[in-house]
Amino acid sequence: MPQSKLSKSKPNIILVTTDQQRWDALNYNRPGTALRTPFLDAMAAGGLNCTRAYTTCPVCIPARRSLLSGLHPQTHKLYGYQDGLDWEAPISCPETLGRNGYQTQLIGKLHLHPQRKSYGYDHQIRVESPNDRGDTILQNVNDWAKDLKRRGIEHPNHSGIDSNGRAARPWDLEEQYHLTSWLTDRAVEYVTEYRDPTRPFFLHLSHWAPHPPLIPPQAYWDQYANHGMTPAYGDWAPDLPWRPGTADTNAIGPFREDEIEDMIRGYYGLVTHIDHRMNHFMSRAFGYGSPRAHEPTVIIYTSDHGEMLGDHHLYRKSLPYEASAHVPFFICWRNMDLKPGAFDGLVSLEDVTATIFDLCGVAQPEQYNSELEGRSLVPALRGEKCHTRDRLFGECTGVGTHNYMIEGPLKYIWFERTQEEQLFNVLDDPDETHDLSGSHKDLLPNFRKHMADYLKDRSDRHYDPSQCVPCNNQPPKVFWEKHL
Known part of the structure; x- marks a missing residue:
């Protein structure tokens, strides 16, 4: 088998982020439900699975600032959803890696402004939403919608399902055109055709799903026809009837039972679709006969925040409860001498960048000396004692x-x-x-x-x-x- 020209001293880094995936939307974290995530479960089981990982601001843009920089909201100063803000990142993971010899690529959602600002990525394929918003100021860049229009599909999502709503139905086009499939195919192309084989790469594959619109491909909608899953209701949740006229995007219920059933069906259909596409990506990128099969590679998987999904009669994100703030977070690898297991220390999204820097031999920024900022998980990956933080602070403005x-x-x-x-x-x-x-x-x-x-x-x-x-x-x- 031909060997890669890549130096073994620095691993490739693949950061996979989903949007709005709650911690227990990974069957390995909570077995016993109808949820099916076999490939992701195997990755988590074979790597370091962080059981207590949180987003310190459970809404898109602040969480993504923390992912990019390793800085806590208390430091980067964004405490809730506010779009259209210019931001000069004092630390940028891709920019820092680029200065240290890495080729850097973003595929998917970044949700930072302005859309074509590089933030240190050598190249970007940007998609902020499955809705084509080409005539808007804040989200007029959509490389997925542009590609589908070239293929004669004028509007890729004309279902009328809102990007923050509870309504759900199957995707009405071929599965290959679904955003999750399309993003995965672009990631395969990057690794197999476009990356520089003489340099290590940093690939950020940033999925929109399982964020609404809750429109999985038909096969995944069908899988959950009789899912039997229901929300968790605390004994502190109110005993109130559903109120007719409750808006589809309303974050506060109670909600109709049949609406909740479809909502869960669509959400977990999107999650399983991601699982299968991750299997496809890893097989194509590193499967039998691949010249990359022997390269040291680290895969980090997490989400920007979770989804209440009807728990306690609440919906969407931004809230401090486990369904919204507790996220999946695991690290696995290829061709590296690291130790699998579970890590139960307090982990946050800030730790992604700190861990990547440590893995790649990059000095930790001086700002990370604060307990609020990123902490490297590399000691845990080596089977050594790893202390992250004694307490974790989170917050969000909004609902x-x-x-x-x-x-x-x-x-x-x-x-x-x-x-x-x-x-x-x-x-x-x-x-x-x-x-x-x-x-x-x-x-x-x-x-x-x-x-x-x-x-x-x-x-x-x-x-x-x-x-x-x-x-x-x-x-x-x-x-x-x-x-x-």
């Missing part, structure tokens, strides 16, 4: 503007508008069905102290521990005050 903090098994949540607090043991109660804020008030002072210190210099938050009100296992008024 239920909040801050959250995780320390040990406990997650503390504070909602700014109502000053309400919740407390969950997320190890014993991963569905967050029981709020401990009323029954374990003795635990709150520690969290209040650290949260007050975290927010002490913030002009956009007004945190006063004396004004905090435990929800005491009752529905947070921040969501349902008008209906309770």
Whole structure:
């Protein structure tokens, strides 16, 4: 077999990100459901699977800033969804790798402004959405829609299914034209035809799915016809009826049961489609006879945030709950002497860049000395003791503007508008069905102290521990005050 000219000293890096994939939307993380992710499960099982990985701002653009730079929202200063913002990244993973000999390529979603700004990528294939928004200011670049138009498909998504809605149905074109398939095919082309074989490469394959529109190809829609999966409802969730007229994009329910059934069906159909396309990509890129088969290569898989998917009568992202903030995160490899296993330390998206730098022999930026910023997971990959952080801080402005903090098994949540607090043991109660804020008030002072210190210099938050009100296992008024 012909050997690659690539030096063995630096591994190829493949970063695969999905959009809106919750932690348990990987069967390996929560076996026993109807979800099918056999290929991703095998990758996670054969690598380092991070069981406690979180996004520190569970919405697209801030999370992607952290992915690109390894910087926490407290540092890059974006705490919620705000499109159209110019940003001079003080640290850029692809730019840094490029200066250290890597060829860098983005395929898919970046969601940073302006769309053609390189942020250090040598080349980009950009698709922000399955909706063709060529006549808009913020998302007029869509290389997928442009390619399909060349093939005579004038509008690739004319189903009327909203990019933030709960409605679901099968994709109405051939599977090869689906965005997940198309992006994977571009990644195969890059690795097999367009990369420089004399240099290590950094490929960021950035999927839109399973973010709505919930329109998987027909075969994947059919797989989940009788899925039997239902949302998790905490005993603190309200006992309210579905309200006719609830908008399709509304983040706060309750929602219709048949609507939830279809929503879950479409969402998990998209996840399984990603699983199969990852199998296709790895087979084509590194399969039998490939000149790349002997190259050292690291694959990192994660998501920018999760999806509530009806849990606790809530939908979409941005919230502090496990379904929204807890994400899949695993690292696997080829032709490298690393140690598989599970890692249960607190991990965040900031750790992606720090780990990549360490793997590639790049010095860690001085900003990473703060506990908020990225931490390398390479010690864990070597089977050594690895300490990431004692506590993890997250937040998001928007629906239920909040801050959250995780320390040990406990997650503390504070909602700014109502000053309400919740407390969950997320190890014993991963569905967050029981709020401990009323029954374990003795635990709150520690969290209040650290949260007050975290927010002490913030002009956009007004945190006063004396004004905090435990929800005491009752529905947070921040969501349902008008209906309770």
